[in-house]
Amino acid sequence: MGLDYRVRCCPDGLMTDRRRSVRVLDVTLRDGGLCNQWHFDEGLVRDTWQALQQAGVDVMEVGYQASPDLVPSGPFGPLRWSREDDLRRLFDASGMRLSCMIDVGRIRPTDLRPAADSLIDVLRVACYAHQVDEAIELCHAALELGYDVFCNVMAVTMCSPQEVDGFLDKLRASRVPAVAVVDSFGAMYPHHLRYLIRKYKNWLRPDQEVAVHLHNNQQTAFANAIAAVEEGVDWIDASVFGMGRGAGNVPLELLLMHLDDPRHDVRPVLGLLDRYVALRDELRWGYEVPYGVTGWLNQHPRAAIARMKATPVDPLGFYDELVADRPRAAHHRPQREQGVVG
Amino acid sequence: MGLDYRVRCCPDGLMTDRRRSVRVLDVTLRDGGLCNQWHFDEGLVRDTWQALQQAGVDVMEVGYQASPDLVPSGPFGPLRWSREDDLRRLFDASGMRLSCMIDVGRIRPTDLRPAADSLIDVLRVACYAHQVDEAIELCHAALELGYDVFCNVMAVTMCSPQEVDGFLDKLRASRVPAVAVVDSFGAMYPHHLRYLIRKYKNWLRPDQEVAVHLHNNQQTAFANAIAAVEEGVDWIDASVFGMGRGAGNVPLELLLMHLDDPRHDVRPVLGLLDRYVALRDELRWGYEVPYGVTGWLNQHPRAAIARMKATPVDPLGFYDELVADRPRAAHHRPQREQGVVG
8 A cells, every 4th residue: 555645535643743742641550459459469560660661651650648547458459558668669769750549538638748758749639529629628738749730520420510610610720730531430422521621621721731531331441532632631541451440441552552652652561461461361350241331321330340240240130220210211211320421 | 410401511412313313233143153153052043133123123134145166165153154044943034134244256146045035134245445346246136136235345444545435436326225334454443434434425325325334453343333323324233242253343232322212222132141241251252452453553353363362462572573564654653554544
C-alpha cells in the first residue's frame, strides 16, 4: 500500500495534537490492589515501576494513604496504606512522579506528611458529590504541603445534573488544579462521557485540568478513553492489562498504542504482560456478564463481584434479582438508576 | 433519584429512534464455530436457536455453504457446511430468519439451492475488495433464487480510499440490497468506523442497507457498535458472550441492553450464558494482548492466534517480530499497515 499519505482517507493524525498532549496516570498497583488486597510480589512491583518509567508514563499511582485510626486494619500488602518506609524500599525518588489516592473521611488533613518528606508527588482526593466541601478542604491542605492535587468525584453517573453543576461550581471557586470524571460503575457509553467532559471543561476554569477514570463493565473503558482524548482531556487513567477490581480499567498497552506519542514506548509495558496475564488468570478481572448488567443498570459492581464467586453464576437469575424492584419503562423494561446516564 | 426525566441531562433517548430501528444478526454459531471447528453440542445449538428467537433477534447465522469440491474436507461439525438435512434436524422453519455465509471462490452459483427448498432465508456473500465482481454475480444469483442477500467486503481497513470508492461504485450499480462494513482485523477505532459508515451510506443508493461486522481485538467492538447505531446503520452483527475467533465479536447481551428495544428481550440470552462462559473458559476467545497488537498494526490476527498457543506468550517478543520489517514514522515508531486506518 505504500506510504502515500494523500491516499489515507481517515488518518488518526487528525487527532495527533490531542493524542500527543494527553498525560497518562497508571493505576495498576492502586486499583489492581483491590483484586489481591495489595499482596503484590515485590519483584513485580519494582519491575512495574521500572517499566512504566521507561514507557514514559507520567504518574504512577502506588496505593492509598489514610489516618490509621480511621480505617480498618487488615491483612493488606504494604501498598494498601503506602507507609513511607515501604515506598522507599520499593521505589526510587528519581524520574516518574508517584501518586496516592486519599478518601474523604479516611484521612485528617493534619495527618498528611509534607511533600518534601515523601516520595509521593501527587495526591488524588476521592469523594462522592455530597462530600465535595471536605474534599476541597483536603485538596487545599495537600496543596499547602506541596503536592500536585486531583479531585476525583466518584459515581458521577448517579448524580442529577443539578448535583453535577453544584460540585463543579464549588470546584471552580477552589484552588483545586485538576478534576476527574469518574465512571465508578462502568455505566457510561461514549456519548455520556463526552457530555460530562464538555460540562466539566465548560464549568471549570481554563487553568483547571480534566482527567478521566474509567471502568470496563460494558467493554467501553478503552473506547471511552479514545473519546476522552478527542474531547481534549488532560489526563487518562490506565492500568497494565486493565488490572482493576471487577471488570477492570483501560488497558495501558492499548492506550499507549493509540496515543502513538514519541514520549511513550509501549515495549516495556509489553514486557510485563506475561506476568500480569498470569495474575489475571488467578484473580480473574475483566469483562464478565454480571459486570455488564450492573454497568448497564448504573449501580455499584459489588453485587456482581460477589456473584462471580457463585457456581453457577446464573446471569439470568442475577439480572432478575437486581431488576425485581425497579420501576418499569413504558415498554416494560426495567429502568436503570437515574442520573446522568439513562 | 426519582423518575423526573427533565433532570436527566444525557438521556440515551436522544438516540432512541436509531437504537430501536436497527436490526440484529447473530453470528454465534457461524463465527463462533471458528473456535471449535463447529463441534457444538447439539442441545446447545437448539437452545441457542430457541433463546435467540425468544430474544427477538432478527436473523441467526448458522454456518457456511460451499461447493463440496471447492473446499477442503475436514473433521468439522455439521454447521460448517450447513447441509440441508442437518439444518432441518437442528432448527425449525418457523420464526426467526436463518442465514449462511458463502465465500467467493468456494461456491459456484449453480450449486446454490433455491430458497424455497431451504431453511435458509438470507445469504451473506463474503469477498475481498478485488473479488467484488464475482461477489456481485453470486449475490445476483442468490437474489434470483429467492434469498435476501448481503455483500460483506472483508478487511476494508487494508483498502486505499480509491479501492473503497471502487467497490462501492460497483455495488451501487448492482441489485445487492445490503452491504456490510467489515472490520476483519479489529483495527478500527470508532472514528474509523464512523468515517466508513458515512462513506458507505453516501455512496450506496438510499434503498441499499448498511451493516457492520466488528471484532474485539482492541476492545472496541461494542463501542464501535454503539457508534454504528449513532451513524444510523441498519444491521449489527453480534454473538453470545462475543463468541468468535481470536478476540471475538460484539457481545449480544451488551448490545441488546444498549438497544433497549421493546422488540428485544435480553433475558433468554442471559439464560444461555453459563454454558457459553464455560465454552469461553475452554476455547479462550476474547481480548488478549497479541490480538491488540495485530489489531493496532492493522493485520490479520492469524499470527496472534498462533502465538496464543505458545508458552510463554511473550507479547514483547511477538510485537518485536511483527514490527521488525515495518517502515518507521518520523518519530521512529513502526507504521501500521496503510489503508483507511492509519
